[in-house]
């Protein structure tokens with residue numbers, strides 16, 4: 001393995017291993033090297049903190065003149081919460097910058113690369129295809145969010161081996177193992193919002209909270225055409241999260257719902273218009289949305305091609321029964337040739353459960 005790949009992988013590892021949600025920023029990893037030695041490294045802070053490259057420069061143990069910066073994303077060009085990284089890199093007299101991928105933000109998109117080159121800084125890209133792919137993976141939710149104005153949607157489902165999420169009486173506690181459920185709590189910590197349908201809220205009374213009290217999802221989102229019973233929403237009340245209810249008719253007694261905002265949305269085919277729901281979430285700076293069911297909501301999202309990634313937790317149990325609840329509802333398809341396909345499939349095991357993860361093509 002060449003030195004350059006090793007240093008670039010170090011920048012990727014830094015960004016991939018973080019357990020901090022820096023949304024709506026993308027997580028970036030940066031490593032600064034001089035004379036074969038790592039002299040500084042950094043990752044993106046939560047807004048309004050520093051960007052990764054700045055953290056690498058300010059932690060540098062040596063004069064940065066003539067050093068090489070490995071960064072998973074093109075440095076920023078614009079003045080946002082922080083000064084443009086591109087200027088700080090030029091001021092620090094860095095000699096070479098190796099960039100994993102271009103920033104899709106229209107305010108940047110290649111502009112910093114040109115500015116670096118015009119200032120005499122050498123710009124290179126990692127030769128290794130895997131390094132490039134990992135850099136692109138890191139910004140996938142950010143790219144989707146910046147290009148569509150909607151959050152990147154990750155769905156999580158806990159199913160029995162026969163594809164059910166509850167029995168015919170609605171009982172679902174618990175299908176997946178305790179360890180799987182802990183993993184889901186970590187996913188919530190890395191999400192800006194967690195969303196469910198009103199039937200799931202009624203049947204399961206979930207809290208949708210994360211275990212880490214410091215890192216709760218900003219929003220707990222429920223889709224309900226006509227919300228009418230405040231008590232059902234009480235399990236969702238917690239510090240650090242606001243409840244958003246997307247509805248077609250707002251309740252008249254809104255004050256009875258604590259810490260809740262109602263957002264009126266029009267319907268499409270008698271269901272809340274999901275593109276409008278996602279656009280409203282995008283406006284509230286939600287970049288990562290975790291959908292936790294139920295089957296109808298998930299089915300509608302899949303029918304409309306609105307799910308980006310899925311994690312199926314498959315438990316080694318059979319529920320059976322024609323009237324037990326299917327993991328995915330909606331309209332579905334007529335022909336197998338129309339089936340929605342996944343790529344980047346990963347299969348892992350946690351306790352007794354098998355997790356199948358993939359991205360919708």
Ligand code: AOF
Pocket residue numbers: 024025026027028043044045047050051052053073074075076079080081082085103105108
């Ligand atoms: C970098 N390094 O670590 C990240 C970058 O609102 P601001 O000022 O935080 O700017 C956010 C934008 O900066 C974001 O939309 C993306 O284009 C870029 N992210 N850039 O140089 C970083 N996270």
Ligand code: ZN
Pocket residue numbers: 051052075076077083084085086
């Ligand atoms: Zn920056």
